[in-house]
Amino acid sequence: MNLDKYWDWEEIVDSINTDVIVADSKGNIVYSNSSVELWLNIKKNDIIGLSVMQLEKERVFYPSVVKRVLETGEKQTLIQETRSGKKLLVTGNIVYNDKNNIKYVVTYAQDVTELEKMKLYVKMIEGEMETIKSELKELQSKQSAAPHIIAKSEPMKHVVSLINRVARSNTSVLLTGESGVGKTLLAEYLHNQSGRKGKFVTINCSSIPESLLESELFGYDAGAFTGANPKGKKGLVEEAKGGTLFLDEIGELPINLQAKLLTFTQSKEFIRVGETTPISLDFRLVTATNVNLKERIEDGKFREDLYFRLSVIHIPIPSLRERREDLLSLIIELTQKFNQRHQQEKVLDHAVIDHLLHYEWPGNVRELANLMERLVLTVEDNLIQQEHIPKEFISNYRKENSFRFQVLEEKTLPEMMQELETQILQKVFARCKSTTEMARQLGVSQPTVVRKLQKYGIKKTT
Incomplete structure (x- = not known):
């Protein structure tokens, strides 16, 4: 199998920090990229022609995913251990010939040793x-x-870093993001990092009926309204004395209560329903919403002055x-x-x-x-x-995979490698801000990245 003429795809495969190995239907290796030298501690040229069965027997890697694919006739993924002690998550894909028989097994791996x-x-x-x-x-x-916050991704590292920087201040913080991203958990994390001795009090502005929201928030005096507790009741905000008051779903707060909340956040004072004497309260205000408050402002459903008061520190939470x-x-x-x-x-x-x-x-x-x-x-x-x-x-399962081969009978190996190269460039291009950053991630020069992007017509879409 002469691969010299395929230098274009070989260059991009060599730039990937993962070993890519191609074996024939008998389990003999016909191609390997340069990463095999780091991952398996064996020279790239020395592995060509060797049998995966023999390499498995010698414990260069164990078990062999190629052997498993040839035995089952299906794609396989398994944990493999190398002679140097690395643990690899290895996947073997099948390339079929025109008679629908196995022609090649293409494998790729991810190092999971340090995780x-x-x-x-x-x-x-x-x-x-x-x-x-x-x-x-x-x-x-x-x-x-x-609460334990998992932040291995750059977006979450930034969020946690920002929370840690502002935690000790008394400044209002607004957390925004889709439903389910963990805004409450991050608000509690912020409270724990603040060093405040009081409680972390959560109030969901959409779960309390509008007619009772004011009395539940600020409390009420004895006999303030029909059905009220004859002894009066302390409001939820008082529970946050010396601590953090977290108002979730702040975008659902009725417009008539927004003025009172604005006064409350500015003066740190409130008046119970049915009373006239203001009560001072030391607290840290954190709010959250999954709606666009600026759109609510344009629709006349949210006060702009309250928005600016709440969003002194605005922290968008990334989706999963x-x-x-x-x-x-x-x-x-x-x-x-x-x-x-x-x-x-x-x-x-x-x-x-x-x-x-x-x-x-x-x-x-x-x-x-x-x-x-x-x-x-x-x-x-x-x-x-x-x-x-x-x-x-099942319906929302992402079919595409950066390293998934979509094998069609009429496609040659170089054509499939070109598809792989395009997928890799598209994925890296989507998450990088510059071609310089792409080059750093791919381990190639910046001019090479620019040339590849031009070759495949990859550009930003609006």
Whole structure:
């Protein structure tokens, strides 16, 4: 197999920081990119022509995904260990010939050695459940009351960094983002980082009837209205004395109460319903919404002066689709969390993890948490497999994958490699702000990136 004339795709495959290996239908290696030297500690040219069965026997890597694909006739994904001690998540895809027989097996891998959560997961699938339980108990005993925030992605790192910088101030903070992104959790994290001694008090502005909202917020005097407690009642805002008052769904606050909230936030004083004497209150105000407050202002449903008062520090929370680097850790942590809560020992099959990593998650972290708890509770076997995923989580599954080959009978290997190159460039281009940043991520020169983008006509869309 002469690959010299395919230098164009070989250059881009060589730039990927993951080993790509192509074997024929007998398990003999016909191509390898340069990353194999780092990942498998074997020279690129030395591996060509070798049998994967022999390499497996010599424990250069074990087990062989190519061998598994040839045995089953299906795509396979498994955890593989190299002679140097690396743990790789390896996938083998099939390239068929014109007679629909296996022509090549194309494999690619991701290094999961340094991922702490993946280490726990690997231990789980290797049967070390007792070790995991003891580690989790020890970890649980050391945890503080503060919520744990997973922030491995750059967008979430920025959010947590900003919260940490402003936590000790008394400035109002507005958290915005889609429903389910974790605004309440981040508000509580902000409170814990603030050092304030009082409580963290949450009020959902959309869950309290409008007729009772003012009296529930600010309290009322004895006999203030029909049906009122004869002894009066302290308002929810008073519970936040010395602490943090978190007003969720602030966009749903009735317009007639917005003026009172503005006065309250400016003066830190309020008057109970039925009284005339103002009450001073030391508190930190944090608000959240999943609606566009500027649009509400234009529609006359939200006061502009209140918006400016609430959004001194505005922190947009990214959706789960924008922080996919956090997905694996969230999946593993939620599995462990619900296993502990419900005294289960459920383990996720690789195919399930792959499916969850490519689902769109319109409901964000809340949707993910609900699904994980549902699977832990309802699946009878300890191994949660792809067949257990509810039907409603199938339709939004992202079919595209940065390293997924879409093999068609009429396509040649270089044509498929060109598709792979285009997919990689499109993915990196979408998340990078400049061609310089793309070059740094791909490990090639900036002029090479520009040339490739021009070659495939990849450009920003509006």
